[in-house]
Amino acid sequence: MQSPPQTLLANNFQEAWQRLVSKSVRTLDEILDDTTLSVGDRAEIALQVIALHQQTGRESSLAETEAIAPSCQVKENVNRPNPKTHPLDGYVLLENFLSPEENQQALEIALTNRENFISSSTTNQATDYRRSLVLYATFYCEFYQLLKRRILQVLPEVCDRLDRVPFNVTELEMQLTAHNDGCYYKVHNDSGSPETATRELTYVYYFHCPPKAYSGGELRMYETDSTLGKVVEGDRFTPVEPQNNSIIFFDSRCQHEVRPVRCPSKQFEDSRFTLNGWLRR
Template sequence: MQDIVCLEPGTDKQPDDKQVVKTPLYVQVLNFLDHQEWQTLLDYTLAQANQFVCSTTFTNQPDYRVSQSLNAVAEVQLLIVDKVKSLLPQVCQQLDIPPFFVTLIEAQITAHNDGNYYKLHSDNGSYDTFNREISYVYYFYREPQAFSGGELRFCVDDSDQLLEQQITPQQNSIILFPSRYLHEVLPVCCPSKMFADSRFTFHGWIRKSVFANPTNW
């Protein structure tokens, strides 16, 4: 299990292995994968370029989400999912989420290229997604970085206070946050328009059982 080091928002301390940044809205783990794991994931993603399809939403609302996604990620899923599961006790504690029984950890890879975006939404706002409890987003991309923008922006109404925060995609880092939070992906600028220069994320949702009692992780 990864060690946890909590930092105050805005800290100037340089990233170390297995370092975690906590804010009121999310937990961020820096240097999430080792170099070989990161390279394996990037190589797999680039090799699957022709398998990516236009991203969709449950409402099928046009021009709401513009990107490409890959849902068949079994070959690399364990690189991320097992580590995400190992972090759940600490993440729930830091985000004040009661323990819950995990029924499924979903995963997909998404590529945001030039002009791509995802408008403000939550990850559990439909009948099919209501039991998503925690969302996670792992950032990776080819170096040198060939895109800009694509920040993850939160807009959360919490206790009569509007909380807004933007996260710049950071190589080999992962964000975990409550799925109910409203968030969006701001437009990406990728001058080359090459798939390999995209803003890549391995992301998904942790679903909880609505029937079982909480159990040990």
């Protein structure tokens, strides 16, 4: 008995699709082995592959938040505005976000991969606008998954405290950033280009070697017009001091900056470290 035309068409399409996927995987594998490409380029490609796998596997769904809740304390700025009616400068800060062991693991990842950090850049390739080192998530895939689960777990509460409607997370971007002596990031937002327009929330997880050996590096949250995406007044901002084992969430449209870091020793292990990234809708 012959299969109906619709079934044959579906089977043929499925076979063709599988062949295409297999060829794509082989091509990506060859690209990732191409040593003529920079480490940063290969890391970026690998990270996109991981993100695509997670998206198609539905790993980004909020149903993934079955992990045990971390014991954390919630803080938020007292004058938190309602983004529907006021300029954006609100945030949610969670203290003791990871266990002491997990916090130490983040530090070990940074220190053991110091040779794999590369210079940071901006989406518009502006010069003298950002100075830091970054390590892509391909170097800590397992820890990426751990931190991702914890972030998705607290996301409903974060959205509630920011007066935001919960949204379906299609991608969670992450990078490990090191700020040493003289490093900074001037005023910017995280969703101001076509490539970043789907970023909804920014997060920054802070950690460092104890005792803290740097000063500065505070995050300044500027009052931002939610419609125009511009700073309301340049001298009106909320400062947030980096606290070990804390994480902050805020609207990716909010204009903010990282103030210059002072690290007298100039030793890498004394840097201001963050695991930071963005949640895309």
